Amino acid sequence: MKKVFGRPESLTDVPFTYCPGCHHGTAHRLVAEVLDEFGIREKTIGICPVGCSVFAYLFFNCDVICAAHGRAPAIATGIKRSKPDSIVFTYQGDGDLASIGTAEIVHAANRGENITVIFINNAIYGMTGGQMAPTTLVGQVTQTSPYGRDPKTMGYPIKMSEMLSTIKGATYISRVALTKPAYIVKAKKAIKKAFQVQLDGKGFSMVEILSTCPTNWGLSPVEASKWLEENMIPYYPLGEFRTPEEVA
Amino acid sequence: MAKIIIDEERCKGCELCITACPKHILVMSEQFNKKGYHPAKQIKPEECTGCAFCAMICPDISIEVFK
Numbered sequence: 138m139k140k141v142f143g144r145p146e147s148l149t150d151v152p153f154t155y156c157p158g159c160h161h162g163t164a165h166r167l168v169a170e171v172l173d174e175f176g177i178r179e180k181t182i183g184i185c186p187v188g189c190s191v192f193a194y195l196f197f198n199c200d201v202i203c204a205a206h207g208r209a210p211a212i213a214t215g216i217k218r219s220k221p222d223s224i225v226f227t228y229q230g231d232g233d234l235a236s237i238g239t240a241e242i243v244h245a246a247n248r249g250e251n252i253t254v255i256f257i258n259n260a261i262y263g264m265t266g267g268q269m270a271p272t273t274l275v276g277q278v279t280q281t282s283p284y285g286r287d288p289k290t291m292g293y294p295i296k297m298s299e300m301l302s303t304i305k306g307a308t309y310i311s312r313v314a315l316t317k318p319a320y321i322v323k324a325k326k327a328i329k330k331a332f333q334v335q336l337d338g339k340g341f342s343m344v345e346i347l348s349t350c351p352t353n354w355g356l357s358p359v360e361a362s363k364w365l366e367e368n369m370i371p372y373y374p375l376g377e378f379r380t381p382e383e384v385a
Numbered sequence: 386m387a388k389i390i391i392d393e394e395r396c397k398g399c400e401l402c403i404t405a406c407p408k409h410i411l412v413m414s415e416q417f418n419k420k421g422y423h424p425a426k427q428i429k430p431e432e433c434t435g436c437a438f439c440a441m442i443c444p445d446i447s448i449e450v451f452k
């Protein structure tokens with residue numbers, strides 16, 4: 138018998154520190170599998186955020202730098218420009234990318250930086266205990282929206298993929314989910330495409346991954362997956378928003 | 386012939402693999418692992434097709450699949 142599924146080489150042996158059922162782990166694995174498949178682990182530099190995935194440097198078996206909150210795209214820009222032969226990706230949560238780091242992501246995309254962004258949208262600030270994020274759904278209860286998000290005072294959940302798709306410098310933008318094997322297969326394809334865009338020198342690529350945060354949603358992992366499918370996907374539709382052909 | 390190996394110490398008992406297995410041959414063990422979770426365990430191994438759905442959905446990469 139041959140091993141047909143196992144741990145990718147681009148991950149260390151360190152067990153993830155994420156909560157049971159948290160999709161950060163699945164997202165890490167898919168990125169690592171893509172690095173393995175392209176054989177680019179040794180020339181890849183990841184930038185991890187502030188958020189639950191701040192420890193990503195322990196898990197990815199490549200060079201990883203920790204950025205100040207939201208600033209990963211700025212650091213990625215500097216690295217990619219000074220070492221153009223390296224493959225550079227950022228890994229950012231929704232608090233990181235869509236709140237404190239909004240300026241950085243918008244301008245990195247607008248400059249068409251040749252980097253890949255993995256954006257984990259779990260509709261909440263996970264690490265700090267479940268505060269409302271810009272991506273929190275209308276009516277969603279969080280620590281800082283105890284009666285549910287009310288758009289009158291808190292605005293509507295921000296759609297980063299759609300927003301960044303209006304930018305000419307953004308070459309590849311796609312949104313995926315990880316709640317079932319069929320989605321996971323598609324997610325991996327999207328991540329592979331995003332890195333391919335960078336390998337081809339075609340510019341900015343981002344994959345938004347709809348993810349669960351069972352702990353701060355107050356749901357079991359299985360319930361959280363169901364909640365994501367029933368509530369997040371209708372508001373944050375899956376699919377490709379920008380592809381290299383469109384840009385050409 | 387197909388086989389899976391569950392790393393009980395890495396498993397966090399999230400139950401996602403149980404919902405993903407089309408053959409319904411994964412259950413939670415009564416035992417605890419060192420972290421205090423009930424790990425997943427396979428019953429009726431002869432029915433496993435090696436589809437790897439369980440391994441794909443496992444956020445902690447606790448399952449290896451052999452075919």
Ligand SMILES: Cc1ncc(C[n+]2csc(CCOP(=O)(O)OP(=O)(O)O)c2C)c(N)n1
Binds near residue numbers: 187189257261263
């Ligand atoms: C400059 C600064 N402001 C605020 C914080 C506090 N803080 C830490 S993580 C975080 C948000 C994390 O949420 P997200 O980016 O969605 O990541 P998740 O944990 O959900 O994966 C905040 C506000 C900080 N560390 N630094």
Ligand code: SF4
Binds near residue numbers: 155159161349351352
């Ligand atoms: S708090 Fe949420 S995002 Fe953070 S590790 Fe736990 S489940 Fe994952």
Ligand code: SF4
Binds near residue numbers: 389408411432436437
């Ligand atoms: S490989 Fe497929 S059939 Fe076998 S236990 Fe996993 S999900 Fe079930």
Ligand code: SF4
Binds near residue numbers: 395398403439444
């Ligand atoms: S999906 Fe993984 S961590 Fe969750 S119960 Fe199954 S083997 Fe354990």
Ligand SMILES: [Mg+2]
Binds near residue numbers: 230257259261262263
């Ligand atoms: Mg978050």
